[in-house]
Amino acid sequence: MERLTTAKYYAAATILLPCAAVLIWPTKVWLTAVFLVWLIAVATYWIRTERKEHAERTTRTIQSLQSSAIRTLNHHRHDWMNDLQVVFGYIQLKKLDKAAEYVEKISERMAMESSISKLGVPSLISFIQSFRTITNTLELQIVVKGDIHLNEITADADQIADTLIQTINAYRFGAKPGYGNTAVLTLELSLDEEALYAAFYYDGELMNEQQWKQKIQQQLEGAPMQPINFEHPYAKMLLRAEMRA
Numbered sequence: 001m002e003r004l005t006t007a008k009y010y011a012a013a014t015i016l017l018p019c020a021a022v023l024i025w026p027t028k029v030w031l032t033a034v035f036l037v038w039l040i041a042v043a044t045y046w047i048r049t050e051r052k053e054h055a056e057r058t059t060r061t062i063q064s065l066q067s068s069a070i071r072t073l074n075h076h077r078h079d080w081m082n083d084l085q086v087v088f089g090y091i092q093l094k095k096l097d098k099a100a101e102y103v104e105k106i107s108e109r110m111a112m113e114s115s116i117s118k119l120g121v122p123s124l125i126s127f128i129q130s131f132r133t134i135t136n137t138l139e140l141q142i143v144v145k146g147d148i149h150l151n152e153i154t155a156d157a158d159q160i161a162d163t164l165i166q167t168i169n170a171y172r173f174g175a176k177p178g179y180g181n182t183a184v185l186t187l188e189l190s191l192d193e194e195a196l197y198a199a200f201y202y203d204g205e206l207m208n209e210q211q212w213k214q215k216i217q218q219q220l221e222g223a224p225m226q227p228i229n230f231e232h233p234y235a236k237m238l239l240r241a242e243m244r245a
């Protein structure tokens with residue numbers, strides 16, 4: 001793609017020569033004709049190159065999305081196989097009460113995944129569902145209280161989703177790697193008649209708390225979601241966005 005971009009600009013630069021000739025000898029009709037033909041040729045080449053670049057970008061984007069979807073499906077398949085093995089093991093051991101408890105946990109997890117899939121903003125849903133495939137330094141847990149459809153309750157749905165993604169990423173990149181337990185970030189979403197609330201609970205350490213705080217403040221500047229509690233920001237942070245139709 002860089003080769004196409006370079007060639008495109010080189011072709012555009014060649015216009016300077018006939019353009020200069022026309023300016024120096026404005027009465028030469030044949031020079032003007034050459035300049036116009038040259039200009040049309042370069043414009044045609046530019047348009048064709050733009051289309052090729054767009055096609056390549058589209059292809060790479062599709063391939064990236066496909067790879068992400070495959071990784072996410074593989075993780076879910078792995079989880080499902082583990083769940084089946086655990087339930088089957090309890091049944092073999094005739095521990096039916098344990099099997100029933102585990103099935104109930106699976107049911108609760110599936111209900112939460114269903115709530116996540118109904119949030120209404122594809123970028124946020126995809127990010128949450130594929131989070132485990134992009135990092136192993138932070139475990140993300142999501143709690144959605146009630147039915148929340150961002151695209152139906154506010155005109156700022158995309159901006160709110162972007163704020164949530166950026167905040168999660170701030171924790172993700174700021175989490176301090178350790179040899180013990182993985183850091184855990186819990187995002188709890190709730191809604192009342194006036195506003196949407198996003199509570200972040202972080203159990204772990206940060207590499208640089210001050211740097212993390214500055215990044216969060218920069219991301220929230222002008223965003224629809226604003227902090228309510230910022231006293232102990234990295235351990236517990238509550239964001240609020242007023243509903244705007």
